[in-house]
Amino acid sequence: MFLDKIVVTKREEVAQLKQSTSIAEMEKTIAALPACLGFEKALTEGRKRKTGLIAEVKKASPSKGLIRADFDPVLLARAYEQAGTDCISVLTDVQYFQGANEYLSRIREAVRVPLLRKDFTIDEHQIYEARMIGADAILLIAAILTTEQIRDFMALSRDLGMDTLVEVHDAEELERVLTLDATLIGINNRNLHTFVTDLRTTEQLIGQIPAGKTIVSESGISGVEDIAYLQQVGADAVLIGEHFMRKPSVTEAVRELMGPLAAAVKE
Numbered sequence: 001m002f003l004d005k006i007v008v009t010k011r012e013e014v015a016q017l018k019q020s021t022s023i024a025e026m027e028k029t030i031a032a033l034p035a036c037l038g039f040e041k042a043l044t045e046g047r048k049r050k051t052g053l054i055a056e057v058k059k060a061s062p063s064k065g066l067i068r069a070d071f072d073p074v075l076l077a078r079a080y081e082q083a084g085t086d087c088i089s090v091l092t093d094v095q096y097f098q099g100a101n102e103y104l105s106r107i108r109e110a111v112r113v114p115l116l117r118k119d120f121t122i123d124e125h126q127i128y129e130a131r132m133i134g135a136d137a138i139l140l141i142a143a144i145l146t147t148e149q150i151r152d153f154m155a156l157s158r159d160l161g162m163d164t165l166v167e168v169h170d171a172e173e174l175e176r177v178l179t180l181d182a183t184l185i186g187i188n189n190r191n192l193h194t195f196v197t198d199l200r201t202t203e204q205l206i207g208q209i210p211a212g213k214t215i216v217s218e219s220g221i222s223g224v225e226d227i228a229y230l231q232q233v234g235a236d237a238v239l240i241g242e243h244f245m246r247k248p249s250v251t252e253a254v255r256e257l258m259g260p261l262a263a264a265v266k267e
């Protein structure tokens, strides 16, 4: 199964990372960095449309293979910025998503938009690494973490100045996450075991979430009617990758998708 395979890969990566650098060394580098941009803030009080948007820089995926042939991470991120996306997500996993840490650090230099490091975080070392390469937030996937790990990783991220997007896909994961003080919760419409995507996952889970949380609906979103539906069921923001990556102009694609229902009507 994909998630099990990727966790094995990540354990190897973490072992290598631990050999190449220590936490003390990483802390030194981090101390000299500028403060993070507010990722969660950009999706709440700062958001530009009724529905917040995290646009993803995604070259390939394990289920689809290569998604965009003329992939230039910096040009794509600039185009997203121009279209007024609230935040940008950057895949850094090499093996399954053809991502790279370098993509995130180059994008960091090029735009003033808060960045999510989209990867499979299973160890503290990766959280320091995320901060070093320029992330403003990291993804924590409940399916591969214990509740205690999520709690500890949220605390460490906060100490380093980063926000966390805690991702769930089913009721059991959501229940665990709701015992923590996570304020930014992602509902992944894609089952990471089977890769089947169903937007109704958001509708099914959102009812269990108490008021005051910011809900991001993730994956498989591709039409104005999808945005309308997710608005109607109560999502505060959406995370979209593939739909934009398949369009020649991602700036136009963002405007087309987010314009009709969301542009003018910021509450």
Ligand SMILES: O=P(O)(O)OC[C@@H](O)[C@@H](O)c1c[nH]c2ccccc12
Residues within 6 Å of the ligand: 056, 058, 118, 119, 141, 167, 188, 218, 219, 220, 221, 239, 240, 241, 242, 243
């Ligand atoms: O390309 P899509 O279907 O718009 O999906 C984007 C994003 O939600 C997806 O990349 C994603 C959501 N959670 C993840 C966890 C790991 C890797 C990738 C993901």
